Amino acid sequence: xxxxxxxxxxxxxxxxxxxxxxxxxxxxxxxxxxxxxxxxxxxxxxxxxxxxxxxxxxxxxxxxxxxxxxxxxxxxxxxxxxxxxxxxxxxxxxxxxxxxxxxxxxxxxxxxxxxxxxxxxxxxxxxxxxxxxxxxxxxxxxxxxxxxxxxxxxxxxxxxxxxxxxxxxxxxxxxxxxxxxxxxxxxxxxxxxxxxxxxxxxxxxxxxxxxxxxxxxxxxxxxxxxxxxxxxxxx
Amino acid sequence: xxxxxxxxxxxxxxxxxxxxxxxxxxxxxxxxxxxxxxxxxxxxxxxxxxxxxxxxxxxxxxxxxxxxxxxxxxxxxxxxxxxxxxxxxxxxxxxxxxxxxxxxxxxxxxxxxxxxxxxxxxxxxxxxxxxxxxxxxxxxxxxxxxxxxxxxxxxxxxxxxxxxxxxxxxxxxxxxxxxxxxxxxxxxxxxxxxxxxxxxxxxxxxxxxxxxxxxxxxxxxxxxxxxxxxxxxxxxxxxxxxxxxxxxxxxxxxxxxxxxxxxxxxxxxxxxxxxxxxxxxxxxxxxxxxxxxxxxxxxxxxxxxxxxxxxxxxxxxxxxxxxxxxxxxxxxxxxxxxxxxxxxxxxxxxxxxxxxxxxxxxxxxxxxxxxxxxxxxxxxxxxxxxxxxxxxxxxxxxxxxxxxxxxxxxxxxxxx
Numbered sequence: 001x002x003x004x005x006x007x008x009x010x011x012x013x014x015x016x017x018x019x020x021x022x023x024x025x026x027x028x029x030x031x032x033x034x035x036x037x038x039x040x041x042x043x044x045x046x047x048x049x050x051x052x053x054x055x056x057x058x059x060x061x062x063x064x065x066x067x068x069x070x071x072x073x074x075x076x077x078x079x080x081x082x083x084x085x086x087x088x089x090x091x092x093x094x095x096x097x098x099x100x101x102x103x104x105x106x107x108x109x110x111x112x113x114x115x116x117x118x119x120x121x122x123x124x125x126x127x128x129x130x131x132x133x134x135x136x137x138x139x140x141x142x143x144x145x146x147x148x149x150x151x152x153x154x155x156x157x158x159x160x161x162x163x164x165x166x167x168x169x170x171x172x173x174x175x176x177x178x179x180x181x182x183x184x185x186x187x188x189x190x191x192x193x194x195x196x197x198x199x200x201x202x203x204x205x206x207x208x209x210x211x212x213x214x215x216x217x218x219x220x221x222x223x224x225x226x227x228x229x230x231x232x233x234x235x
Numbered sequence: 236x237x238x239x240x241x242x243x244x245x246x247x248x249x250x251x252x253x254x255x256x257x258x259x260x261x262x263x264x265x266x267x268x269x270x271x272x273x274x275x276x277x278x279x280x281x282x283x284x285x286x287x288x289x290x291x292x293x294x295x296x297x298x299x300x301x302x303x304x305x306x307x308x309x310x311x312x313x314x315x316x317x318x319x320x321x322x323x324x325x326x327x328x329x330x331x332x333x334x335x336x337x338x339x340x341x342x343x344x345x346x347x348x349x350x351x352x353x354x355x356x357x358x359x360x361x362x363x364x365x366x367x368x369x370x371x372x373x374x375x376x377x378x379x380x381x382x383x384x385x386x387x388x389x390x391x392x393x394x395x396x397x398x399x400x401x402x403x404x405x406x407x408x409x410x411x412x413x414x415x416x417x418x419x420x421x422x423x424x425x426x427x428x429x430x431x432x433x434x435x436x437x438x439x440x441x442x443x444x445x446x447x448x449x450x451x452x453x454x455x456x457x458x459x460x461x462x463x464x465x466x467x468x469x470x471x472x473x474x475x476x477x478x479x480x481x482x483x484x485x486x487x488x489x490x491x492x493x494x495x496x497x498x499x500x501x502x503x504x505x506x507x508x509x510x511x512x513x514x515x516x517x518x519x520x521x522x523x524x525x526x527x528x529x530x531x532x533x534x535x536x537x538x539x540x541x542x543x544x545x546x547x548x549x550x551x552x553x554x555x556x557x558x559x560x561x562x563x564x565x566x567x568x569x570x571x572x573x574x575x576x577x578x579x580x581x582x583x584x585x586x587x588x589x590x591x592x593x594x595x596x597x598x599x600x601x602x603x604x605x606x607x608x609x610x611x612x613x614x615x616x617x618x619x620x621x622x623x624x625x626x627x628x629x630x631x632x633x634x635x636x637x638x639x640x641x642x643x644x645x646x647x648x649x650x651x
Contacts, residue, residue: 088576
């Protein structure tokens with residue numbers, strides 16, 4: 001008699017386990033939607049800001065009144081938003097189960113936005129030279145050297161950007177913007193085009209393109225970055 | 236790959252947690268019932284104390300049996316000194332005046348020592364008491380009630396820890412509390428397959444019929460072996476959670492590891508010896524569920540430890556890369572998230588099962604305290620020991636399991 005009860009209990013426990021486990025999976029699915037929405041919202045905002053900046057720059061150029069004090073904060077906002085997109089994609093993309101393709105789409109979109117921003121800074125630098133220096137950072141997913149390079153760049157840029165003014169409040173140098181791109185991402189031909197233009201070997205990732213013309217393969221430590229930027233500043 | 240293993244572990248853990256809680260409710264009356272003692276039921280008992288170099292504890296063990304609340308003419312005490320090289324026999328002999336019988340033999344192992352006492356026993360029940368156990372006054376009166384049921388061949392008592400001042404000892408207290416509730420649940424479904432040597436009572440006739448204790452010195456857990464043998468003969472083993480016996484536990488990490496390795500190697504040995512019972516429908520729930528589950532638990536504990544350690548190593552790698560190579564100051568390490576980001580970062584398919592498992596674990600511990608009547612120790616030391624028991628102990632067990640498996644695979648000599 002007891003045996004029958006216990007067998008029944010094992011079955012009901014199994015059903016209960018499936019129900020609870022499925023509820024976790026269902027909530028995960030719901031949250032995956034919220035996560036993609038969150039990233040998408042920042043992307044949409046960033047797109048609008050980029051678009052607005054583009055129009056503003058064209059307008060100011062047309063009326064021959066390009067003013068770096070107006071443009072620089074706009075660039076800063078776009079740069080900050082791009083950084084946020086990158087962080088959110090990294091944070092949520094790894095735990096997504098059901099929206100892998102959506103996150104893949106967002107990742108591609110993010111890379112394109114970064115390259116668009118790269119071009120935008122190029123145009124901006126023509127009039128406001130020295131305000132922003134871009135670093136295109138090509139990394140390899142799940143690679144220790146790339147991870148280390150990422151941390152070195154984070155710390156170097158944080159210090160560099162915090163130290164833009166001297167003791168008298170005068171501007172010492174501009175800021176750095178890092179744009180990180182998966183160097184082995186094969187779903188967008190644009191990345192391959194950029195890499196082949198700069199002769200970046202996918203076998204030797206990570207790689208950096210600093211200020212459009214300085215190219216480095218492999219791990220670049222902080223001291224080397226400092227040396228490179230000393231040269232960049234005196235160009 | 237790791238993610239799938241984690242999901243499987245989370246699901247199995249969730250399923251088992253629900254089973255134990257379900258069983259607790261299903262058997263609520265039987266498990267929690269305070270037994271009424273039938274004062275007229277007083278079967279005759281032989282207490283056998285096998286002892287090897289137990290000069291520090293033997294006197295206390297004998298004295299605790301002499302002090303039990305049970306008619307003196309209804310029980311006998313036989314100390315079998317298994318070739319001790321210290322004063323164990325001498326100390327035991329001091330109790331001869333109280334009727335304690337002392338038999339000295341050459342060192343042949345615990346099984347052999349127990350069999351010497353068993354062959355002499357003419358009593359209805361045969362009790363095995365480790366020479367470092369201390370029986371509570373009422374325990375025997377409570378535990379013998381189980382033998383009113385003619386189907387019961389053996390019964391064990393709850394084990395409480397005698398020495399629990401050090402953190403390492405307090406950690407083991409939680410292990411013993413969990414063991415008590417799980418043994419009761421196993422016994423409730425007729426699947427208890429261990430009768431700890433601390434205090435286990437058997438029907439003498441059934442023990443003799445089953446072929447007595449295993450004297451093979453390769454078998455270092457004779458208490459597990461005899462229970463498996465009784466189960467293989469379809470005998471019922473009960474567990475009396477309200478009957479309490481105190482035991483002396485290892486007080487250093489080294490001794491704990493040594494004891495666990497002995498237990499685990501003994502389990503592997505006996506699991507192989509009685510492999511025919513696994514997945515055998517003749518043994519019903521025990522064969523089809525509990526024994527395979529035990530093997531699965533070993534796999535789960537080892538694999539989950541590997542997963543956790545790989546996570547910890549990733550953490551160290553992160554710190555090394557960020558702090559040493561990238562020279563990032565420590566205050567920059569913490570990624571401050573908004574509440575929304577924190578909620579969105581939760582992995583619900585793992586965290587929901589984990590929450591249920593944690594709550595079930597805490598509930599079982601609470602129930603174990605409640606049923607055995609042991610008060611919950613909320614001292615700072617005990618709370619720290621509990622945290623360590625949750626965080627560190629599974630790794631320690633995984634390490635002992637892995638090492639035991641390696642030793643067994645290599646065919647290394649089993650030692651007590």
